[in-house]
Amino acid sequence: MKLLTIESTCDETAAAVVTDQLEVLSAVVASQDNLHRRFGGVVPEIASRAHLERMLPVIDETLKRAGVRLDEIDAVAVATTPGLAGSLLMGLAAAKALCVAIDRPLVAINHLHAHVYACRISSGVDVFPCVGLVVSGGHTSLYRCLDPLDFELLGGTTDDAAGEAFDKVASMLGLGFPGGPALQRTAAGGNPAAFAFPRSFLHDDRLQFSFSGLKTAVRYAIAPPGTPLPDPTTLDPKLVADVAASFQQAVVDILVAKSLAAVRTSGFGTLCVGGGVAANGPFRERITTECQAAGITLHIAPLKLCTDNAVMGAIAVERLRAGLVEDLDLDITPGLVRS
Ligand code: KG4
Ligand code: ZN
DSSP states (O other), X not given: OEEEEEEOSSSEEEEEEEETTXXXXXXXXXXXXXXXXXXXXXXXXXXXXXXXXXXXXXXHHHHHHHTOOGGGOOEEXXXXXXXXXXXXXXXXXXXXXXXXXXXXXXXXXXXXXXXXXXXXXXXXXXXXXXXXXXXXXXXXXXXXXXXXXXXXXXXOBSSOOHHHHHHHHHHHTTOOXXXXXXXXXXXXXXXXXXXXXXXXTTTSSSOOBOOHHHHHHHHHHHSOTTSOOOOGGGSOHHHHHHHHHHHHHHHHHHHHHHHHHHHHHHTOSXXXXXXXXXXXXXXXXXXXXXXXXXXXXXXXXXXXXXXXXXGGGGGHHHHHHTTOOBOTTOOOOOSOXXX
């Protein structure tokens, strides 16, 4: 059985052909980074227009690379929550049209659950039950995942997502967009102990995150309260590298501590990590070492399955198997969902 999966929750237009045995026959991602770079963040209106232009070429290319005709597809799956409304609508409209054209079932994907499922695909083993950490541009969430269809939200961020903080700090430091990879490169030349930035909720039992205080502390390290942020090109390169390294260290400390706490609370022995920030090198190293020390089995998505892609949409195989298909009046759910 072959599924066509579609991803358009934010600013990547992506499609993949996967089998019910979780083989990936093809995968295409069209990034919109170039369109959003000059604004320093994703502009929703631009994102949805770009999805409209790219969706059919991306799907055509995906089928071509898989060597599969459209009428050989057995089901079409699309991420319908959470994400930018206009972006989600583009993917859903395309998926519905294809389902009508080839008379096949429509399957809905929860984008955050799919980020965790990326670990199931890449590891090739049954990772459930596990704790799932999704750490991306829009979310920082911990889940208790009994099985691929049963995710319970343990906690999330009370303000910014970790990736959003990376992007905003990178922007203050003049490091470009998207900020995460650029900040990681700059941080490699800095001192992670140069600034004692706050680590919210670190010594607190709550499985919650907050990154806005950290972001403000970074802002004040660059320019004291009451003074405007300087043009980043005028900043001392040593200050930039030290702020980047200290910021990254604070985020890594928080993510690692909360993930381990969630695993302890869950009673499970496995942690699965996905989302764009999971591509961060120092984070990958630290979580690997600490999980080893604590006797936790760690699955972390490989780099190309960390940032948004349609391969992780293979979680739809699980829904299809359970008979969970959708009517064609299915709508998007842009906002945060309970699970
Ligand atoms: O999962 P993703 O592609 O999109 C969302 O669903 O949000 O995550 C994108 C986020 C961006 O904020 C980006 O800066 C961050 O992931 N990111 C990183 C790294 N690579 C991507 N953050 C830190 N270090 C990285 N190497
Ligand atoms: Zn994502």
